[in-house]
Amino acid sequence: MAWRFALMIDPVASDDEVGDVASTLRPIDPTAPALQLGDLSAQRGDGVFESIGVVDGHPHEVGPHLERLAHSASLCDLPAPDLAQWRAAVERVCAEAGPGESVIKLILSRGVEGGPTPTAWVTLATAPDNAAARRDGVRVVTLDRGYPLDVPARAPWLLLGAKTLSYAVNMAAIREAKRRGADDAVFVTTDGFVLEAPTASVLLRIDGRFVTPAPSAGILHGTTQLSVFAHLEQRGLATAYENVPVADLERADAAWLMSSVRLAAPISAVDGRPLSVDHALTDELNGFLLGRRG
Ligand code: PLP
Secondary structure, three states: OOOEEEEEEEEOOOOOOOOOOHHHEEOOOOOOOOOOEEEEEHHHOOEEEEEEEOOOOOOOOOOHHHHHHHHHHHOOOOOOOOOHHHHEEEEEHHOOOOOOEEEEEEEOOEOOOOOOOEEEEEEEEEOOOOOHHHHOEEEEEEEEOOOOOHHHHHOHHHOOOEOOOHHHHHHHHHHHHOOOOOOEEEEOOOOOOOOEEEEEEEEEEEOOOOEEOHHHHHOOHHHHHHHHHHHHHHHHOOEEEEEEEOOOOHHHOOEEEEEEOOOEEEEEEEEEEEEEOOHHHHHHHHHHOOOOOO
């Protein structure tokens, strides 16, 4: 991943009047040191983030990403981000994007321990090459997430459903999947329901319906999945949020991992068992996702 641009944001509270937003955005050298050692994002992974896909300078689903950033901040008791300021930061960064696929990261950290304000910054980098995943698909293994489906309501302090900077578990799951000869993982609950992948939502086609696990299961509400649902519904196809039993991974006649940068990656095998890939629909979905403007 090659850095293209970065800026620090001087965060303002969402009810502050910001006269000149541009003056609160400070371009920095993305390869130079920028954070204090005491920043809680580095010390404890204490903060929230978003990754936004950008194609030919057009950022995708900025509104839903900013709403999810605000939702994550609220779950973590962080000050509400000023969405106009973050939107201005996205626009500023996109002006540097150029042609092709890039990725913007929005990061809101609790800041320096004892410090007065959160730390916030935005980066722009070249997106990894996802052509093979979109074309050939990904082999997944199911991995136990270690809790039952009703945990999010019983234990909100686990921050399930917040996109926090604490992704060490997610990265460990991908390493475990690779150790088992797969490309990626799908988390499942101890009581046998599908959750999400470490960095993507899961979408299944069963009996002609497109089904994804409900966000109430303490998973992220994927912006890509939301976009794909809107597209499928416009084509008159049925979509649903449900509690998805693990057995549905066997019943599905097609399935995908969906995320902002990889987009729609068909699942080609689950726990070593091949799953058919609908290449035509996958190409259509990725064509639609790549072509989004505004
Ligand atoms: N679930 C997790 C855990 C993720 O990290 C992501 C994306 O990073 C998603 C789902 C998909 O979300 P989106 O489509 O908004 O990228």
